[in-house]
Amino acid sequence: MADRFLRFKRGKSSRDVDRVLGFLVRSCYRNIPVYRRLLDERRVQPNEIRSVADLPRLPIVEREKLFRDAPIRDRIHAHASIPHCVRAATSGSTGFPLDIYMSRGEAIYRRALLLSAWRRYGPLPLPLRVVDVGSWVQGTSGVDIKRRTAASIVRISIALPVERQIDLLAQHRPHVVSGYPTALEILAEGLRDFSAALSPRLVAARGELLHETTRRTIEGAFGSRVADFYNCEEIGNVAWECPRDPTILHVHTDACLVEIVDREGNPLPSGAEGQVLVTNLYNRTMPFVRYALHDRGILYPPSKGRCACGSRSPRMAVLSGRDDDYVHLPSGRRVSPRLVATAVTRAFDPLAQERGVERFFWKFQVVQDAIDHLTIRIVPDVDHGLAFDEILGPALRGLDPGLRCTVNLVDALSYEPSGKFKKVIQAIPGRAAGSPS
Ligand SMILES: [Zn+2]
Structure with a gap:
């Protein structure tokens, strides 16, 4: 053959x-x-x-x-x-x-x-x-x-x-x-x-x-x-x-x-x-x-x-x-970390298409620090002059109208003490990661 x-x-x-x-x-x-x-x-x-x-x-x-x-x-x-x-x-x-x-x-x-x-x-x-x-x-x-x-x-x-x-x-x-x-x-x-x-x-x-x-x-x-x-x-x-x-x-x-x-x-x-x-x-x-x-x-x-x-x-x-953590929405619904991670990347698709670029960033991490708040850490590619908050806000409110977000542009993302990387981290004070809603 x-x-x-x-x-x-x-x-x-x-x-x-x-x-x-x-x-x-x-x-x-x-x-x-x-x-x-x-x-x-x-x-x-x-x-x-x-x-x-x-x-x-x-x-x-x-x-x-x-x-x-x-x-x-x-x-x-x-x-x-x-x-x-x-x-x-x-x-x-x-x-x-x-x-x-x-x-x-x-x-x-x-x-x-x-x-x-x-x-x-x-x-x-x-x-x-x-x-x-x-x-x-x-x-x-x-x-x-x-x-x-x-x-x-x-x-x-x-x-x-x-x-x-x-x-x-x-x-x-x-x-x-x-x-x-x-x-x-x-x-x-x-x-x-x-x-x-x-x-x-x-x-x-x-x-x-x-x-x-x-x-x-x-x-x-x-x-x-x-x-x-x-x-x-x-x-x-x-x-x-x-x-x-x-x-x-x-x-x-x-x-x-x-x-x-x-x-x-x-x-x-x-x-x-x-x-x-x-x-x-x-x-x-x-x-x-x-x-x-x-x-x-x-x-x-x-x-x-x-x-x-x-x-x-x-x-x-x-x-x-x-091995990411579940995200808990204000409505009480618990969702897969995949849903939130995908919502973040796809939020930029229409703009990327319009400008003829493939993407605006490669690395990001989502941290849920309150039941109604996510912090999105993004390592931007180059300065595209994007209003990240204005793009991500509506996309995440699509998951739950009560969800707010803050975008932090960072140089590097944080790793777990074990050296493992989590893309979605649940960090609501007093709530163990992955616990049922
Ligand atoms: Zn076998």
């Missing part, structure tokens, strides 16, 4: 993975200016990368450093036609918002891999009905329905009242419900008063750490199997929960490579905690090679033979990252 098609093979052998990696690195160098610069700086010739063992010779790709000042044309394949690309946007809730581009073929492969990960927990019917509870849906209805041959996908915005979200679930009777654990937990609490049988085959948690108490709440309310998926927009499904052991994840080896490295980017021995790097094995339109996800995790020592679940793929755990 030609190298350029090998990336779409299912069940890649380690030899296949080496070939795909070599192909992607050569393609990056030839076709994508930001990668060519990066490799030149490191004095690495693309032909030197022949196998996974050569990966540590490549620099770590930081979203902010690599993509921040580069125009879109410098980040995607020279022959890619932007209007024909499928675009996915990172929510910006875990770091800095970024648009991801892929070809239609790459997007189909990515969806097929996610479906195969969902199928690890039992058979799923086709066409599959999926409801995804997400942080943003275009338009005013808060609902987006896509019908494809293999599946119908209904996206529901977490901005909708919980009762409306439950109505939509009951209406679409999904086989799979997927969403952020914080959004699913709020939904689960609403479901306790709901008598209709929902019982999807699978509840797929993604995008945030899934804590054990949250898992139990969701499992109890839905009466369904809950499984954790380590997903990101840059890859799709990075790893899926072992069906036999919920404390470990299996790396989705058809989608990506996972490395655990220290602060300097040196590979760590298995079992040691470090930062998670991923390499996308199928996207050559906008490749991600040794890309830092800003999560911390471990890769377990290789097991002899198969795992108890039958899989041979590497086992890992994600230990921290994507």
Whole structure:
């Protein structure tokens, strides 16, 4: 099979993975200016990368450093036609918002891999009905329905009242419900008063750490199997929960490579905690090679033979990252941190479009310091002369009319004493983070 098609093979052998990696690195160098610069700086010739063992010779790709000042044309394949690309946007809730581009073929492969990960927990019917509870849906209805041959996908915005979200679930009777654990937990609490049988085959948690108490709440309310998926927009499904052991994840080896490295980017021995790097094995339109996800995790020592679940793929755990606090609105409603983080980034979209810029800032943090007040810390890009308060005020009042905000322009954001970064911090005096409303 030609190298350029090998990336779409299912069940890649380690030899296949080496070939795909070599192909992607050569393609990056030839076709994508930001990668060519990066490799030149490191004095690495693309032909030197022949196998996974050569990966540590490549620099770590930081979203902010690599993509921040580069125009879109410098980040995607020279022959890619932007209007024909499928675009996915990172929510910006875990770091800095970024648009991801892929070809239609790459997007189909990515969806097929996610479906195969969902199928690890039992058979799923086709066409599959999926409801995804997400942080943003275009338009005013808060609902987006896509019908494809293999599946119908209904996206529901977490901005909708919980009762409306439950109505939509009951209406679409999904086989799979997927969403952020914080959004699913709020939904689960609403479901306790709901008598209709929902019982999807699978509840797929993604995008945030899934804590054990949250898992139990969701499992109890839905009466369904809950499984954790380590997903990101840059890859799709990075790893899926072992069906036999919920404390470990299996790396989705058809989608990506996972490395655990220290602060300097040196590979760590298995079992040691470090930062998670991923390499996308199928996207050559906008490749991600040794890309830092800003999560911390471990890769377990290789097991002899198969795992108890039958899989041979590497086992890992994600230990921290994507663990923000709930926000409590003046109305008494508790909302997912994803909703608030997305409201902040999207508030600037119309103005960015009008001025033809991609964004006005990369880094921000939301601190709830009173029930009716948020402090938004923003590290601005350059002086765009924006009245941040005037833009953010109405956007946040859209979540709750009683919500006020103050914008602080800062040089740097604050980290937890543990060194972990939280994008949304609940700091109402006397209220523990994450406590129920
Ligand atoms: Zn397993």
